[in-house]
Amino acid sequence: xxxxxxxTSENENHTIDVDNGLTVMEGAVQNNIPGIDxxxxxxxxxxxxxxxxxxxxxxxxxxKEDGEEDMLDMAYEPKKNSRLSCQIVIxxxxxxxxxxxxxxxx
Amino acid sequence: xxxxxAIIIGAGPxxxxxxxxxxxIGLDCEIVDNLDKIGGQCIExxxxxxxxxxxxxxxxxxxxxxxxxxxxxxxxxxKFHLSExxxxxxxxxxxxxxxxxxxxxxxxxxVIIAGGVGSFEPRKFxxxxxxxxENKSVFYSVKDKKIFEGKTVAIFxxxxxxxxxxxxxxxxxxxxxxxxxxEFRGAQAxxxxxxxxxxxxKINLFTKYQMTSVKGxxxxxxxxxxxxxxxKKNIKADYALGFFGLIMQLGPIANWGLNLDKKTIEVDxxxxxTNQKGIYAVGDICSYPGKLKLILSGFHEGALAARACFxxxxxxxxxxxEFSTTSKTLLKRLGKKE
Numbered sequence: 001x002x003x004x005x006x007x008t009s010e011n012e013n014h015t016i017d018v019d020n021g022l023t024v025m026e027g028a029v030q031n032n033i034p035g036i037d038x039x040x041x042x043x044x045x046x047x048x049x050x051x052x053x054x055x056x057x058x059x060x061x062x063x064k065e066d067g068e069e070d071m072l073d074m075a076y077e078p079k080k081n082s083r084l085s086c087q088i089v090i091x092x093x094x095x096x097x098x099x100x101x102x103x104x105x106x
Numbered sequence: 107x108x109x110x111x112a113i114i115i116g117a118g119p120x121x122x123x124x125x126x127x128x129x130x131i132g133l134d135c136e137i138v139d140n141l142d143k144i145g146g147q148c149i150e151x152x153x154x155x156x157x158x159x160x161x162x163x164x165x166x167x168x169x170x171x172x173x174x175x176x177x178x179x180x181x182x183x184x185k186f187h188l189s190e191x192x193x194x195x196x197x198x199x200x201x202x203x204x205x206x207x208x209x210x211x212x213x214x215x216x217v218i219i220a221g222g223v224g225s226f227e228p229r230k231f232x233x234x235x236x237x238x239x240e241n242k243s244v245f246y247s248v249k250d251k252k253i254f255e256g257k258t259v260a261i262f263x264x265x266x267x268x269x270x271x272x273x274x275x276x277x278x279x280x281x282x283x284x285x286x287x288x289e290f291r292g293a294q295a296x297x298x299x300x301x302x303x304x305x306x307x308k309i310n311l312f313t314k315y316q317m318t319s320v321k322g323x324x325x326x327x328x329x330x331x332x333x334x335x336x337x338k339k340n341i342k343a344d345y346a347l348g349f350f351g352l353i354m355q356l357g358p359i360a361n362w363g364l365n366l367d368k369k370t371i372e373v374d375x376x377x378x379x380t381n382q383k384g385i386y387a388v389g390d391i392c393s394y395p396g397k398l399k400l401i402l403s404g405f406h407e408g409a410l411a412a413r414a415c416f417x418x419x420x421x422x423x424x425x426x427x428e429f430s431t432t433s434k435t436l437l438k439r440l441g442k443k444e
Contacts, residue, residue, distance in 0.1 A: 039223045072286075073286060073287070077232045077316075
């Protein structure tokens with residue numbers, strides 16, 4: 001099972017096993033990782049599952065689909081490496097992925 | 107003080123259908139919503155996105171679903187209180203006293219919270235100092251555009267609200283439009299208009315920039331912005347307008363003495379009642395073992411909560427289950443029979 005590391009804004013690391021096919025958002029919510037709200041439940045409609053993907057990983061992820069960048073306009077302090085974690089589907093290739101959680105979701 | 111059999115907090119799909127159920131069984135109700143329109147998340151988050159899992163409706167958008175639910179309420183007289191946020195729910199001797207931010211007061215034995223993920227509030231600037239200027243020099247909506255005449259305004263955002271106001275205010279103000287990337291998500295016609303005004307020098311456009319600081323003494327004087335490559339700029343501004351859409355906040359609901367599980371309210375699955383007698387929660391905001399956040403589940407929850415309301419609203423009457431196909435009483439309420 002791929003291991004995903006969530007780093008909170010206080011620099012706490014949470015490394016957990018997440019099943020293939022789930023999203024990075026679901027991995028966080030199901031394991032009570034603080035800081036990912038996912039108000040809309042994964043519908044790409046709220047921008048409250050915003051994460052920063054560490055640089056070495058950002059380019060390895062499948063590209064953003066239409067609409068994700070639009071939603072990121074509304075995220076709290078978006079950066080170049082911002083993604084919505086509900087749009088990142090876990091697979092073996094993502095084993096070891098690290099994401100930083102912003103200090104707020106809105 | 108407005109007296110009613112039940113107050114519904116939230117005019118989303120579940121709140122609307124719950125109102126239908128209450129009226130059908132002969133109870134009065136009033137609906138309060140913080141948004142200025144009916145429809146909740148359906149209208150605010152996905153008005154044009156198709157939904158495929160409403161039973162017997164193969165495909166409909168959030169807007170269409172809302173329209174149909176409003177149509178279904180046509181036989182009934184239901185009072186909506188829009189742009190009102192419920193601030194306080196307190197018990198007097200018998201009833202719940204519900205107060206809104208606009209000082210409306212209701213007295214009712216039943217409060218049904220159909221609040222989705224809470225109330226929609228504008229997303230604010232991440233820069234904390236903006237709070238000092240809020241509603242004076244920093245705004246998240248425009249109430250009176252006259253105050254901007256002859257002034258320098260910094261508009262942040264890339265959607266329709268930001269672009270529409272940039273175009274409108276550029277007639278009588280000096281407009282700086284700041285957006286975090288080069289693409290805009292507003293309507294193409296408006297985007298074209300903005301670019302034309304930029305070429306004419308009527309709008310100063312800063313793309314790939316975001317706010318880093320605000321300065322001023324009582325009134326806003328300047329704004330610091332920074333781009334992706336860490337280049338900083340300082341722009342003069344009398345006003346800042348932020349259009350980053352809305353975010354859902356649980357808000358005052360957290361203070362009503364209800365058992366919460368994260369941002370949801372714990373209920374039983376018989377009446378969808380909370381730990382407070384006469385306060386129910388239905389739709390996305392309620393939680394119980396096996397809860398599914400589907401609109402169809404909310405309809406079920408609302409139908410049962412409505413029946414539970416009957417007991418408290420009509421303590422001396424007995425509720426009789428009836429079908430809308432055959433019951434004369436129900437058909438009369440629906441306006442189908444004399």
